Amino acid sequence: MTSKYGRWTLAILAHLALLLAWYLFVKLGNVPKFVMPSPEATLDALLQPNYSWWTNIAVTGTEIFGGYVLALVVGVALALIFTWSKVLEAFFMPLLVSLNMIPKVALGPLIIVWFKYGIFPNSIMAFSIAVFPILLTTARGLREIEPELLDLVRSLKGSRWQLFTKIQLPGALPYIFAGMKVGAILAVAGAIVGEFLGSDKGLGYLMLQVQVTLDTPAMFMAVLMITAIGMLLYGVVLALERLLVVKDARVV
């Protein structure tokens, strides 16, 4: 069962098994709906118009993707600047490592003070948490160049630009993707935490609203939706990696 086909079958089976376990647990255990709704009750929540699913999905999705794309652009750009200037790197890198130690969630109340609440501050939240892994792994990837390869380019009097485009950047790509994968997961968490702290729209906001009335099916559905958005983002990153990075070079 280690063939590609077999692996897919097993993966799908595991998901179905969890779904079945959930169903049986609720049905056989007579678990009250407000503690844990059944799969059908959860699905039923999707049909209630008063939850404005599409609006909330669009808002949360925008926050996550917006923050993530910003993190990707800023993270990669800063890493590039650092490889071009050793002084800048020596100056900023230790600082960034320190800043990375700040629990970004703790910045939430401050971000609200600075940017009010809404889509933008929540994107900033997603950005602040996703940018560091992307920046740090990219910087590392750009630094990982075998000294002999450098000698080879130098012996041919290759330019800095040739070294960068032919060796450094493609060599760093697997690292960039490793950072992007970690960043994708964190961006989702960042946006949701932002919504918990202050917002008037989005899936995180919806969860707080329905929590008051112990509307657990809607909360379950919201969590599923957030997960789906995260999976979509992760899937896009994974597909891009498949496209751009040669199998052997991938960093898991």
Place this chain on the structure above:
Amino acid sequence: MVRINPLVTSYPFIHLSGVRKVYGEHLAISDASFDVMPGELVSLVGPSGCGKSTLLKILAGLHPHDGGEVRIGSPSHPFDPSKDVGMVFQAPLLLKWRRILENVLLPAEILGLPGAPSKARARDLLALVGLAGNEDKYPYELSGGMQQRAAIARALVHDPKLVLMDEPFGALDALTREKMNLELLRIWKEAGKTIVFVTHGISEAVFLGTRVVVLTAGPARMADNFVVELPYPRTLDMKTHEKFGEYTRRIYRLLGME
């Protein structure tokens, strides 16, 4: 004695005299003086820290030397330091994201050589090193020995006059290494390049070289420079010749191992 290489003329291609290199307090090489004729394959042999890799980097123009004279090129074989050096290292250092043919083409790309002729040449070279049919594979699909063959093709693609090899077979298993030695001699004969071959394998140095330069460590200096008077093509059974034993013993003695 039979002339060992028909390309050998009276004017040296490489002339080193009294070459010195210091890194801070540390003397990396001192008084290296030897000549290499066009088309020769010279082995530089010695223990770690004897300065053989340093010498190679000086020849590659990667490090300046601190004393003495380094002259490469002759009237019959002019030398352009930016185009005429090919390098092979202990690790193949192929770019993982490039197919074998694209890997071989790297120096041609850096030098901005025209694409189509370079590609044709790269294909020919891959055939020469025994990798025909592997052009479109990725490095991870090849064994270590095959990757090193590709690295040799890469070192030849821009048609350099001088090929510098830094322990190119040091990471291979013993059998593959012997095989690659024979292959290198064949490639050398076909390609007609001047090769400087750094190794710490004493038998390898004698087996390959038209000449062997022995370097010793602590202090790093040149200890010997002699012509290997064994005919080409060399065969593995030459390793049992009395003369082969004399040469290896001569090196062992210099390195204080006898």
